[in-house]
Amino acid sequence: MAQAHIIDGKAIAAELCQSVAAAAARLRETHGLVPGLATIMVGDDPASHSYVRAKGTACANAGLVRFEHRLPSDISEAALIAEIARLNADERIDGILVQLPLPAQIDTHRVITAIDPAKDVDGFHPINVGRLWTGTWGLVPCTPQGCLILLRSVRPDLAGAEAVVLGRSNIVGKPMAALLLAADCTITSIHSKTRDAPMIVWRADIVVVAVGRPLLVRGDWIKPGAIVIDCGINAVSTPDGRSRIVGDVDFAAVQRVAGAVTPVPGGVGPMTIACLLRNTLAAACRRRGLADPLPL
Numbered sequence: 217m218a219q220a221h222i223i224d225g226k227a228i229a230a231e232l233c234q235s236v237a238a239a240a241a242r243l244r245e246t247h248g249l250v251p252g253l254a255t256i257m258v259g260d261d262p263a264s265h266s267y268v269r270a271k272g273t274a275c276a277n278a279g280l281v282r283f284e285h286r287l288p289s290d291i292s293e294a295a296l297i298a299e300i301a302r303l304n305a306d307e308r309i310d311g312i313l314v315q316l317p318l319p320a321q322i323d324t325h326r327v328i329t330a331i332d333p334a335k336d337v338d339g340f341h342p343i344n345v346g347r348l349w350t351g352t353w354g355l356v357p358c359t360p361q362g363c364l365i366l367l368r369s370v371r372p373d374l375a376g377a378e379a380v381v382l383g384r385s386n387i388v389g390k391p392m393a394a395l396l397l398a399a400d401c402t403i404t405s406i407h408s409k410t411r412d413a414p415m416i417v418w419r420a421d422i423v424v425v426a427v428g429r430p431l432l433v434r435g436d437w438i439k440p441g442a443i444v445i446d447c448g449i450n451a452v453s454t455p456d457g458r459s460r461i462v463g464d465v466d467f468a469a470v471q472r473v474a475g476a477v478t479p480v481p482g483g484v485g486p487m488t489i490a491c492l493l494r495n496t497l498a499a500a501c502r503r504r505g506l507a508d509p510l511p512l
């Protein structure tokens with residue numbers, strides 16, 4: 217039986233990181249400019265630490281400067297917002313990333329809206345959300361941006377495709393739906409209250425899954441030949457008591473039916489970091505009235 221093409225997110229992300237590095241080197245030569253990314257990490261969550269570390273390494277490899285801010289878990293919301301105000305005013309910094317989730321005493325929405333939209337490299341500020349939905353793209357959230365690049369790697373023209381997005385979070389599902397709509401897909405959004413999700417998914421040419429439920433999407437949900445993008449990162453225990461990461465898609469079963477599918481790990485994850493670098497480069501250029509060297 218034919219197997220789906222495996223979309224190699226690791227290789228595509230590496231290519232994008234190289235393009236960012238080359239564009240950053242040109243920017244340094246022509247304008248003496250080195251894009252700077254500030255990461256803010258509140259508390260000691262081990263998973264958040266490893267994400268922030270990976271982002272820092274990727275920045276250094278691409279020739280961007282990273283300013284690391286580690287803050288205590290009991291920091292007040294006012295103190296965190298004051299820190300963001302300092303970074304907003306710092307000319308060396310082009311991008312500000314606040315690693316989520318934040319501790320319970322802090323209102324995430326208030327923190328996100330405190331970031332200068334021109335430095336909001338996560339693309340979560342309401343101004344950037346509004347720009348995305350109105351077609352005047354500002355900074356586009358990294359994970360859905362990465363998914364779009366992966367989709368285009370196997371289907372450059374998405375116009376007319378029937379696309380289903382599972383999950384409607386502000387960071388993945390909703391911006392993904394906006395991007396697919398802008399690419400002229402017909403979109404359906406599935407969430408926890410949707411009735412008969414498998415039947416809806418079965419119609420789709422494109423399926424993007426971001427629900428955080430291990431192996432939810434099975435092979436018999438998928439129309440033969442569909443493209444399946446799996447954003448899920450779920451730690452599950454193996455029978456021998458170890459932990460491993462699986463996606464939201466039953467990869468082995470879906471691979472037997474789909475036309476193309478992303479693996480976990482090695483699919484969407486590396487793209488998220490590559491798109492963060494791309495956004496930092498874009499922010500550095502746009503803040504100074506320069507053209508974005510790598511437009512989406």
Ligand code: NDP
Nearest residue numbers: 359383384385388407408426427428447448449484485488
């Ligand atoms: P959220 O928990 O914020 O949102 C989950 C969404 O899935 C919600 O909209 C929820 O619906 C929906 N949902 C939950 N259960 C079901 C179900 N059984 N059927 C249909 N829809 C369901 O998650 P995120 O969007 O933040 O993340 C989703 C996944 O993507 C996670 O595994 C996360 O780790 C991963 N992720 C990966 C990234 C990467 O870099 N690869 C980056 C960000 C996230 P409702 O709104 O009704 O509650």
